[in-house]
Amino acid sequence: MVKTYKKKTNRGDWAQESMEKAVDAVIEGKMGYMLAAKTYSVPQTTLERKVKASLENLAASSSASIKVLLGPKRPIFTEDEEKELCSYIIDMESRLYGLTTKDLKALAYNLAVKNNKPHPFNVQKQEAGKDWVQGFLNRHPELSIRKPESTSAARAAGFNKEVVDQFYTFLGNIYDEHHLTPDRIYNCDETGISVVPKTKSKL
Template identity: 65%
Template sequence: MKKGGEVTIGLPLGPKKTIFTPKEEDEIEAYLKYMEERLFGLTTIELRRLAYQLAVKNGKAHNFNTDKKMAGVDWLKGFLKRHQNLSIRKPEATSAARAMGFNKVAVSKFYQLLGYIYDKFELTPDKIYNCDETGISVVSKTKSKILAIKGRKQMGSLSSAERGQTITVEICFNAAGIYMPPLMIFPRQRMKPELLDRAPPGTIAVCNPRGWITSEIFLTWFKNFIKFSGATPTNHILLLLDGHVSHTQNLESD
């Protein structure tokens, strides 16, 4: 409205309404502490992505960035201000973080936690699983010798791909030596049945343009793992895995 030739803009009085309730933010704080205690601490970027996922999943009205699918820096600053007992540090490169994490204190903490879980749930070898991804190249690195004309400096042989393509495989087995059928991620858009010719029985195949594992693909594998291992709220199964984002930043699998 105008008063005496000046333009005034009405602004809401009082503090700005937060996206999450105090109880919900306390649950986020508890989750951050839980993950840090288990050596899977979240970075600031991962926390902002988690906030966006929570807001969308719970139908919260928000002004988060829908293109980047993460909360803004302002929300992060406000959250940290409301939870001053948290100390979220600047994220480091994966290789540096792993190198710094491999020390006597961190390793001792890991084995203390592992021993506690073993004793609490009285786990036997058939209930202790380990999983990880490995990459398989479709182009062999070593080739058999071939016959060629004497004096020729350079020789070549046909290959399925000049630079090579990598197929990611999710491998899992328990301490009793029982292997779960693998999951194979092919670097392509659409699946072809013949890609699984001579694959181990029960092999699961999915496609990803880059051939990498994602949170969605890991969730597909994880649901099959629950069926394979027979895990239930009363039949406790321990799954050991690294802190890759596809493993730890998935609301449904958490």
């Protein structure tokens, strides 16, 4: 004769719906483990295990959704805006006011702010990052970082359209006056020639 088995403990003697409500209450911060277990008549150890599993599942699903949403980084400026910025840098260089990388970072930040562009730039320093500068230079190979050469203020101020036009007008008059032909014209610079001698010749 088979004996009828009688449970000696109340293990597993809880409703699934009650456990789900207890888990939600703990995750939402409404109750602690002890209070939730007592309120919904579920074992505390099982509740703790269920909450831990639910949190791990939530973390995994959130991580997966973030990886999908990231994708390639969207550019801060449009292609036309970057071309305009590139033209401005070249124009400033032609005027002997070349921009440093720090100037470029600050300029990019100000452009993004004034045009309400979403950006990851440093708000405290008010400048773009190194990664953006490197990417910008890669997209515009006509730009390059160079070490500035020493130029006197007088020389920089004297290099303008009026002075250059006056020089070529004077040069043309010399050609006409002396009837110089191309075979009588030589091109040379002052390398090795002292235009401002500091000592008198011994000869």
